[in-house]
């Protein structure tokens with residue numbers, strides 16, 4: 001008799017069922033083995049290996065500089081830490097926008113080299129051809145509409161998108177196009193809650209909001225923001241669950257003091 005407990009893995013179909021049953025989807029970013037292991041064991045539904053790694057891991061101002069090789073390194077580390085959640089990996093800037101051959105090759109590299117379960121890419125109508133080809137190759141795709149950080153130099157600012165009717169109408173059209181192209185879900189970032197509600201109700205695939213109100217089918221936050229590792233970034237949409245910056249600073253200062261005073265290590269901490 002086997003004593004192995006069967007782990008019920010989250011799949012794209014699970015997320016679809018969750019939407020149908022009105023159960024909200026929890027998603028968080030992670031970029032390494034240790035945090036991925038904690039989040040998976042805590043019961044998170046989806047881990048996003050976001051290209052926000054460019055900001056929070058590498059210290060860049062935007063998400064543009066991170067490379068496909070660097071995303072693959074982060075994703076490989078995350079995949080070693082998880083047993084049950086779904087792992088989605090961002091296609092970084094410049095690895096899918098130019099044409100659908102390149103987009104497909106980038107998506108295949110992520111799936112083949114990391115063991116990830118899905119990829120995410122930004123954009124609406126302009127991304128449809130690539131999405132169709134990636135989905136056709138058997139790779140689940142998550143979309144990303146609204147504030148798409150890879151287009152920050154086009155937008156010029158990180159303020160709320162689609163407040164005006166024209167952009168809101170385009171976003172609604174794009175959401176339907178992503179669904180028709182075969183996306184299993186889409187992120188809606190920093191758009192009015194009322195628009196996110198309308199989009200979420202019009203789609204049969206789940207929407208995952210960040211700064212998009214409560215009517216989305218799920219929510220995502222960047223781990224460094226919600227755990228309070230960053231102190232500078234405090235947008236209205238962020239709920240900070242810990243103040244790790246303060247706690248870590250206190251712990252490290254205590255350690256420095258203990259080393260300097262000769263209190264650490266004591267005889268129980270020595271051989």
Ligand code: KIV
Pocket residue numbers: 029048049050051052053090187189210220222
């Ligand atoms: O890269 C990222 O962390 C993201 C989320 C903000 C959705 O795309």
